[in-house]
Amino acid sequence: MQKILIRGGRALRGTVAVSGSKNAGLPLLFASLLTPERCTIRGLPRVADVTTSLRLLERLGALVGDGEFSTIVVEARTLTSSEAPYDLVKTMRASFLTLGPLVARTGRARVSTPGGCAIGSRPVDIHLAGLERLGARICQAHGYVEAEAPRLRGARITLDFPSVGATENVMMAATLAEGTTVIENAAREPEIGDLAAALGAMGARIDGAGTSVVRIEGVRELGGFDHAVVPDRIEAGTLLLAGAITGGEVHVAGARADHLDALVAKLEEVGVAIEARADGITVRGAQALGRADVRTAPYPGFPTDLQAQFMALMTLGDGQSVITETIFENRFMHVQELVRMGADVRVDGRSAAVRGVATLSGAPVMATDLRASVCLVLAGLAAHNTTEVSRIYHLDRGYERLEEKLSALGADIARVRT
Ligand code: EPZ
Helix, strand or coil, X not given: CEEEEEECCCCCEEEEECCECHHHHHHHHHHHHHCCCEEEEECCCCCHHHHHHHHHHHHCCCEEEECCCCCEEEECCCCXXXXXXXXXXXXXXXXXXXXXXXHHHHCEEEEECCCCECCECCCCHHHHHHHHHCCCEEEEECCEEEEECCCCECCEEECXXXXXXXXXXXXXXHHCCECEEEEECCCCCXXXXXXXXXXXXXXXXXXXXXECEEEEECCCCCCCEEEECCECHHHHHHHHHXXXXXXXXXXXXXXXXXXXXXXXXXXXXXXCEEEEECCEEEEECCCCCCCCCEEECCCCCECHHHHHHHHHHHCCCCCXXXXXXXXXXXXXXXXXXHHHCCCEEEEECCEEEEEXXXXXXXXXXXXXXXXXXXXXXXXXXXXXXXXXXXXXXXXHCCCCCHHHHHHHCCCEEEEEEC
16 A cells, blocks of 8 residues: 655646646547557556556457656557457546547447446446437447447437547548548547547548537548647646645646636646746746636536546635536545545535635545545645545546645655555
């Protein structure tokens, strides 16, 4: 078992580089299943979810190799299996993104249903409805989804909700379908644009990715790609919030302000100074930290993946902030732990009323999911005395060398084995 120990109270200062995006990198890995040719993905973060994805690709028969400087090469020359098994899918929902590429390339796929997870029930009905519209015969039995189609056919698909994963799954499947697919109410997250760019390099014909209407002209086959993944906007936002909560000054090199408009607006609203430049974003802690209400929403709204971290900041704001989570039904598990650190937060359904306190106090706390864990790390950086965060395997799913990055900025933080 590993824990993170933080002795809080130090203002972070300096420059830190953002890693490549986990949530853009995972679909890129699965896009490699669409072609027998070599796919090179640059700048992938070395996090547990990437490792899980590589194991899954190997299980399907792909060859996976390490290049230099965080580069991964995948070659799915021949696929030896069309099945994504339960033992891998249950640990990482993004494995469900094998469904579209597998059925499009091999005509069939058998993928374990991911089931619910700590932050919500997270069904896959929108993915399945989209693939059915493309002509896949779908059947669910024994905890698996089976999809079959000799060749998918293009169709007009209106998603019930702009689901990120469903947009990615359907978009990948449609690249090899016969004819034109139009996805309406598509997700607009930057990760969709990044996937479309890689698919375009493979020879796919995609228009409108990053808007709510994506048009895909199917092609017979696709080639490989060599693509550098976009910077991780959620890690960048987390590092900016680390600078803000400690009242420090941090430059996040490589962070893209155009992907973080909603967070930047809220930081400015609470008095945190932000300077966006071409090479990154600099944050300067507020003289007097204010309050702000936040409502999560699909991109370009405020990201659910930064809700917990922003709440950590608002525990120290002046006045009451109301934080409403609209994407996942159970994404307030950090609240009880923040309360144990002295925060004043009350949850009522999908909203949390956060009344700012003068100080947080270090405590032993437990991580429950990826973003909840990092929220506790942020709170620990600002708290008096020592905070001990356990169950940090959640953190390792999505943050690359977090302690190293924060230490380099002056944080007193260490990973210990118990
Ligand atoms: C992606 O998950 C991200 N994961 C999540 O990142 C992120 O929180 C989420 O998008 C929202 O931005 C990856 O990119 C790998 P959705 P995804 O489908 O694709 C419901 C993190 O911390 N829904 O947009 O699974 C669903 O239950 C995480 O890095 C259906 O009802 O998200 C949820 O309430 C966790 N039916 C909402 O839509 C479906 O078929 C949004 O889900 C699909 C989704």
